[in-house]
Amino acid sequence: MAELRAPRGMHDLLPDDETLFEHVVSTATRVARSFDYHLVRTPIVEDARVFLRTAGDDSDIVSKEMYVFEDRGGDRLALRPEGTAGVARAYLEHGMASRPQPVRLFYWGPFFRYDRPQAGRYRQLHQFGVECIGDPSPEADVEVIELQREIYRALGLTDLVLRVNSIGTPATRRAYEEALREHFRPHLATLSADSRRRFETNVLRILDSKEDAAHEALRTAPSILEHLSVEDMAHWDRVCALLDELDIAYEVDARIVRGLDYYTHTVWEFEPRAAGGQSTVGAGGRYDGLIEAIGGPPTPGVGWATGIERLMLNLTAAELAPVAPPLDAVTVPLGADGAAACARVAASLRAAGFAVRNGTPGRSMRAALRAADASGARFAVIIGDREAAAGTVQLKPLVGGGEQVEMPVLEVPTRLRDAQA
RNA sequence: GUGGGUGUCGCCUAGCGGCAAGGCGCCAGGUUGUGGCCCUGGAGACCGGGGGUUCGAAUCCCCUCACCCACCCCA
Numbered sequence A: 001m002a003e004l005r006a007p008r009g010m011h012d013l014l015p016d017d018e019t020l021f022e023h024v025v026s027t028a029t030r031v032a033r034s035f036d037y038h039l040v041r042t043p044i045v046e047d048a049r050v051f052l053r054t055a056g057d058d059s060d061i062v063s064k065e066m067y068v069f070e071d072r073g074g075d076r077l078a079l080r081p082e083g084t085a086g087v088a089r090a091y092l093e094h095g096m097a098s099r100p101q102p103v104r105l106f107y108w109g110p111f112f113r114y115d116r117p118q119a120g121r122y123r124q125l126h127q128f129g130v131e132c133i134g135d136p137s138p139e140a141d142v143e144v145i146e147l148q149r150e151i152y153r154a155l156g157l158t159d160l161v162l163r164v165n166s167i168g169t170p171a172t173r174r175a176y177e178e179a180l181r182e183h184f185r186p187h188l189a190t191l192s193a194d195s196r197r198r199f200e201t202n203v204l205r206i207l208d209s210k211e212d213a214a215h216e217a218l219r220t221a222p223s224i225l226e227h228l229s230v231e232d233m234a235h236w237d238r239v240c241a242l243l244d245e246l247d248i249a250y251e252v253d254a255r256i257v258r259g260l261d262y263y264t265h266t267v268w269e270f271e272p273r274a275a276g277g278q279s280t281v282g283a284g285g286r287y288d289g290l291i292e293a294i295g296g297p298p299t300p301g302v303g304w305a306t307g308i309e310r311l312m313l314n315l316t317a318a319e320l321a322p323v324a325p326p327l328d329a330v331t332v333p334l335g336a337d338g339a340a341a342c343a344r345v346a347a348s349l350r351a352a353g354f355a356v357r358n359g360t361p362g363r364s365m366r367a368a369l370r371a372a373d374a375s376g377a378r379f380a381v382i383i384g385d386r387e388a389a390a391g392t393v394q395l396k397p398l399v400g401g402g403e404q405v406e407m408p409v410l411e412v413p414t415r416l417r418d419a420q421a
Numbered sequence B: 001g002u003g004g005g006u007g008u009c010g011c012c013u014a015g016c017g018g019c020a021a022g023g024c025g026c027c028a029g030g031u032u033g034u035g036g037c038c039c040u041g042g043a044g045a046c047c048g049g050g051g052g053u054u055c056g057a058a059u060c061c062c063c064u065c066a067c068c069c070a071c072c073c074c075a
Helices: A015-034 A047-057 A060-065 A084-093 A138-153 A170-190 A191-201 A204-210 A229-246 A308-317 A337-350 A365-374 A385-390 A409-421
Strands: A045-049 A068-069 A078-079 A103-112 A124-133 A158-165 A264-270 A284-286 A301-307 A327-331 A379-383 A391-395 A406-410
Touching: A015 A103, A015 A124, A015 A138, A015 A308, A045 A084, A045 A391, A047 A078, A047 A084, A084 A103, A084 A124, A084 A301, A103 A327, A124 A138, A124 A308, A138 A158, A138 A229, A138 A264, A138 A284, A138 A301, A158 A229, A170 A191, A170 A204, A191 A204, A229 A264, A264 A301, A301 A308, A308 A379, A308 A391, A327 A337, A327 A365, A337 A379, A365 A379, A379 A385, A379 A409, A385 A391, A391 A409
Parallel strands: A327 A379
Antiparallel strands: A045 A078, A068 A078, A103 A124, A124 A301, A158 A264, A264 A284, A284 A301, A379 A391, A391 A406
């Protein structure tokens, strides 16, 4: 066992996994671009206040999961635990409110949560997310949900369940919280300690509790949907109607309240049908109060994030992981002149767009061909001193049938291209 | 933070008081410059770490660390 290891809950992404990671990111990127969303890269580190002011003091992210540190200049910084607050900060800082609204952005990269690791849960995780900022309409909510669903579909994940809810505006939420308190007050003695604490700090999140999930008080709790104002209800009804219009299947789940305080109106989650522990693949919501919370003008926004590692787990389980594209050729150098010629031929083939490994010089032909075979390359390009002197190569197909052919160096790119078709 | 499980070459596994084995992978060979299958050889392990019991510990006991799984919560 190596003495030095990657930090707890953080992982090296080795070449085999990287193929899948790249597949997820490139697929999501392609779909997002097709909806006119554009990549934004914000720093991995932010002023801690960006998250402290937005996520809510009782959110798990702030209360126990954030990596916070002081830099050498005494600034209080945080490794970003989620993406929306940083993107909102960038929107504000760069005056994106003066661009045509809404501003459609996507991002991907690492996020950090100081959490106890387990299957599908990491201290450094990667998310892909989108934000649609500056449009208060239900149409924007449904656009980002549709975009999310299209990404899952493009990846081949068609068995995800979409659960949707509305948590209204802060005003209706406050009224609902009062109703919830009245409902839970008589049951306080029998609820878990965690729920009793939430009763004071954030009563909504009692509904989140799995510890008390079977408690009678949770089953009989009033639904937030019954407490929506007329305006909230209009927004919610429109979201449902648009989802129906687009044939996006969903289930209404009044217990989804989201872990972060900044959400308003529509909130949702995508989960595999065979739900296990850490199963949520992606989740999102509307966050009309967030930009105000970090010092900007009232600005509506809606977005979601999806866990790249969790997508990778689901794709692997469903055998939807792609195989890496094969190497086009490996050179087999024999002798000093052959080695020099191999390097030149490899360079010219790469310039022509092929992926070429230059074979290790000094090996026996047997060993070199074994290595070429193990690489999975389509062709071996054999050059010994004889071929080097003649300006030719022995082009040997490594997969399927096909005879080895000696040909001038200049003909090799054409042959490789023909063989691709 | 709370439970449970597991630690033996790079990976997977056997051994469960008496010389640490095997498979995969890696390297080199199997007579001239030709891969896969097969065969031979090689490198690679202070058996997670520390302490104890014993003539003798990978093996039994204690402590510790790490990882995994689950809870909590979430991506």
